[in-house]
Amino acid sequence: MFSIGTIGFYALLFFAVYVQVFLLITYIDSRTTIPRRKKQIKLEKYPTVTVLVPCYNEEGTIGGTVESLLRLRYPKKKLNIVLVDNNSTDNTFNIMSAYEKNEQVKVLFCAEQGKHVALNYGLEHTNTDLVATLDADSFIAPSALERVVEVFNNDKEVQSVVSSIVIHNPKTFIQFAQKAEYEMSIYVKNMLAQIGGLHVTPGPFSVFRRSIFDKVGMYRQAYNTEDCELAMRIQKQGYKIWYCADSYVYTVCPDTISKLFKQRIRWMYGFFRNLIDYKDMIFNPKYAGLAFFTLPSSIISFVAIIAVFGFAIYNIGNLIAKLIVRISAAGVGSVVPSFSVTEIYIPATLIVMVLLYVMILAAIFIGRNMSRQKLLSVKDIVMFVIMSGTLAPAWVIKSMVDVVRSKQSNWQQEKSR
Amino acid sequence: MNNKHYPQHDWKKYLIVFLITLGIFLIAIYLSSALSNKRFAEMRTFQDKLATDILSSETRFALLERTSCEHFVDDALLSEELNLFGERLSRMKKQLSASDPAVEQLSRYYSLLQVKDYLLVTQLAEKCDTDPIIMLHFTKGDCAACDRQQYVVDDVHKDYTELSLYSFDYDTELSAVRTLISTLGVKEKDLPVLILNDEVFKQGLSEEDLRNKLAEFFPEEVSDIGEWEEILE
Numbered sequence: 001m002f003s004i005g006t007i008g009f010y011a012l013l014f015f016a017v018y019v020q021v022f023l024l025i026t027y028i029d030s031r032t033t034i035p036r037r038k039k040q041i042k043l044e045k046y047p048t049v050t051v052l053v054p055c056y057n058e059e060g061t062i063g064g065t066v067e068s069l070l071r072l073r074y075p076k077k078k079l080n081i082v083l084v085d086n087n088s089t090d091n092t093f094n095i096m097s098a099y100e101k102n103e104q105v106k107v108l109f110c111a112e113q114g115k116h117v118a119l120n121y122g123l124e125h126t127n128t129d130l131v132a133t134l135d136a137d138s139f140i141a142p143s144a145l146e147r148v149v150e151v152f153n154n155d156k157e158v159q160s161v162v163s164s165i166v167i168h169n170p171k172t173f174i175q176f177a178q179k180a181e182y183e184m185s186i187y188v189k190n191m192l193a194q195i196g197g198l199h200v201t202p203g204p205f206s207v208f209r210r211s212i213f214d215k216v217g218m219y220r221q222a223y224n225t226e227d228c229e230l231a232m233r234i235q236k237q238g239y240k241i242w243y244c245a246d247s248y249v250y251t252v253c254p255d256t257i258s259k260l261f262k263q264r265i266r267w268m269y270g271f272f273r274n275l276i277d278y279k280d281m282i283f284n285p286k287y288a289g290l291a292f293f294t295l296p297s298s299i300i301s302f303v304a305i306i307a308v309f310g311f312a313i314y315n316i317g318n319l320i321a322k323l324i325v326r327i328s329a330a331g332v333g334s335v336v337p338s339f340s341v342t343e344i345y346i347p348a349t350l351i352v353m354v355l356l357y358v359m360i361l362a363a364i365f366i367g368r369n370m371s372r373q374k375l376l377s378v379k380d381i382v383m384f385v386i387m388s389g390t391l392a393p394a395w396v397i398k399s400m401v402d403v404v405r406s407k408q409s410n411w412q413q414e415k416s417r
Numbered sequence: 418m419n420n421k422h423y424p425q426h427d428w429k430k431y432l433i434v435f436l437i438t439l440g441i442f443l444i445a446i447y448l449s450s451a452l453s454n455k456r457f458a459e460m461r462t463f464q465d466k467l468a469t470d471i472l473s474s475e476t477r478f479a480l481l482e483r484t485s486c487e488h489f490v491d492d493a494l495l496s497e498e499l500n501l502f503g504e505r506l507s508r509m510k511k512q513l514s515a516s517d518p519a520v521e522q523l524s525r526y527y528s529l530l531q532v533k534d535y536l537l538v539t540q541l542a543e544k545c546d547t548d549p550i551i552m553l554h555f556t557k558g559d560c561a562a563c564d565r566q567q568y569v570v571d572d573v574h575k576d577y578t579e580l581s582l583y584s585f586d587y588d589t590e591l592s593a594v595r596t597l598i599s600t601l602g603v604k605e606k607d608l609p610v611l612i613l614n615d616e617v618f619k620q621g622l623s624e625e626d627l628r629n630k631l632a633e634f635f636p637e638e639v640s641d642i643g644e645w646e647e648i649l650e
């Protein structure tokens with residue numbers, strides 16, 4: 001009969017298809033409500049907004065980040081920009097200070113290190129209706145803020161709005177791989193928002209009602225994933241987070257495997273630890289999609305990544321071992337594959353897997369369409385597949401080991417270049 | 418806790434998605450099984466043709482006393498077709514599973530056909546004084562030496578197509594094969610076993626040794642080097 005491995009494989013495959021079908025059905029259900037505006041919008045009301053930019057050693061990008069903020073289509077009197085230097089060791093502070101001549105810009109210095117500390121320091125100097133956080137290596141589209149503000153204007157229950165994150169100017173193999181991943185993520189997060197399942201208010205750009213921090217508290221260290229913890233906390237207390245698909249922010253992503261590895265281990269580790277801290281939310285009917293879809297599917301996804309990786313390693317190892325035996329027994333000439341198209345047997349799992357990959361490709365293309373990126377670019381998809389199959393299992397395993405050993409990474413270390 | 422603003426849970430959607438996913442799996446299983454059944458049907462047709470050919474040969478063999486050997490020898494050997502069937506079966510096992518009931522059934526029947534063909538060839542050799550080169554190969558699963566021997570036999574057989582090769586799995590639960598194993602005195606501890614005409618090789622043979630042995634029976638098959646030498650001379 002079936003072995004445990006076979007049953008496990010079928011269960012994981014079923015789950016993977018279930019997730020993709022769920023997202024697709026959600027997309028079909030909600031596609032007409034997803035905004036894809038091209039023209040400038042006119043808001044009925046322009047609430048006051050502060051954009052907080054925590055910085056640590058960002059001399060290469062902070063100038064561009066501030067410039068993008070100054071180009072925002074939003075009334076200047078209603079928009080404050082607060083740049084918080086988190087004790088940088090490079091020229092970041094001087095670059096930031098040069099912008100202080102602009103009356104919208106205020107520069108703060110926070111000696112105590114930690115992204116959450118810098119954000120809280122900035123929040124303490126904020127009394128506007130809305131507060132946005134923008135990473136210092138991200139550039140915001142001129143229309144991004146007004147589109148997000150419209151969501152707040154239209155839905156009083158929304159406490160935070162998340163934007164679409166697009167990779168800025170990818171150059172290396174690893175950046176192209178992330179480009180496809182982020183495009184898929186735009187689609188996935190959009191769908192998660194529809195079911196109340198967003199588990200993170202990402203650092204690159206998220207906007208909050210200022211009052212939510214009074215209700216749920218300030219940023220926490222949260223294993224250096226303060227954006228994930230805050231999203232969980234907001235929802236645990238019953239407040240709504242929404243997604244604005246056509247509000248774009250462009251972020252600089254890690255350009256080397258080593259930097260990417262550090263970043264992902266920090267994310268994964270933080271996610272696992274926050275998951276443990278908020279475990280009572282899992283399968284709790286009060287928390288809708290987050291409890292029944294996002295959190296359980298994340299856990300199973302990590303198991304699947306490791307299982308598929310192990311399965312592939314086992315099979316490739318087996319194949320190589322057989323090949324070695326064959327060559328040593330009967331020579332290289334014996335390794336001529338005998339193959340006939342008329343003798344191919346197509347297992348059901350192969351059919352399902354092909355369908356699964358088609359749905360994943362569809363997810364990338366829908367996300368690409370939502371983020372107005374070039375549709376017909378295959379290079380980044382190929383690189384994404386390579387990255388998912390090789391590097392992703394490694395950082396998932398490493399972060400799981402770190403969780404067991406309670407070893408956490410550091411935002412400052414990751415930013416040190 | 419205030420969760421009045423939280424999106425409501427849509428249980429129906431979870432159920433619908435479950436049913437759609439289940440439907441996808443069922444359709445995939447149906448498509449795969451339809452295709453496999455077509456392949457199995459092809460194999461069964463092939464198998465039936467072989468069985469008919471062997472039965473025909475047996476019948477003609479029974480009539481041998483009334484006719485001459487000359488009419489028989491030309492087309493009596495079905496080994497080549499049997500080997501072709503064996504190769505297809507082997508590829509089928511690699512893609513599906515050896516424990517698949519349909520594959521198991523075909524394997525058992527293939528073993529039986531091999532036994533019948535082997536008996537026919539040996540009886541014909543006695544009656545008609547032919548001199549077939551027969552190699553019996555006994556192997557089994559979970560045996561590294563047997564895997565190595567299988568690779569050697571497969572590779573060498575490509576160069577000696579005239580060789581009547583019969584491969585049997587020692588673990589086959591088929592009385593005809595069990596009887597053959599016990600008649601020939603093959604022991605599990607000696608596997609892999611090769612019997613080349615009457616010579617028994619316990620623990621098998623290396624590729625070089627097997628080629629050397631076969632060269633004794635098929636001098637023309639290994640005469641490439643000799644031919645070149647003659648040309649060069």
